[in-house]
Amino acid sequence: MLRLSKLTDYAVVVLARLALDGAGPNGRVQTAPGLATATGIAEPTVAKVLKILGQAGLVEGVRGARGGYRLTRPLPAVPLAEVIAAVDGPIALTACVDGTLGTCEAEGVCAVRGRWDPVNEAIRNALNGITVADLAGPCHCPAARVSAAYASIAAV
Known part of the structure; x- marks a missing residue:
């Protein structure tokens, strides 16, 4: 059976959730704990997925008190x-x-x-x-x- 990993499935879910608040530099950022709550995925797993997606350039981290993560481009891209x-x-x-x-x-x-x-x-x-x-x-x-x-x- 050909099957994707659970982590890939979680990555798609996290990306879809991030898209609800917009993509790119003007999109609202979301935190790993907030994404975990919104998706039902454990926070350590969300953090791991965000790190992987960040390394791939699919999300970007925003530092600071109002920091978090956002998409680097719209999901259709x-x-x-x-x-x-x-x-x-x-x-x-x-x-x-x-x-x-x-x-x-x-x-x-x-x-x-x-x-x-x-x-x-x-x-x-x-x-x-x-x-x-x-x-x-x-x-x-x-x-x-x-x-x-x-x-x-x-x-x-």
């Missing part, structure tokens, strides 16, 4: 693939696809080596075609766009 890569690392179905050579015993004689690349690329493209805004709620979700992305995955 944040592809899901970028969040996944920030939290879980590169999108790769196998070690061969992510360029990690030498991790497979059968690498030298593998009959399907390199054949996963088109599958991986289709999944990556589909995830790049879905933004966090598409997942954030019905007011943001262009159903045709999300359906088209799922169809491209199913076609593989």
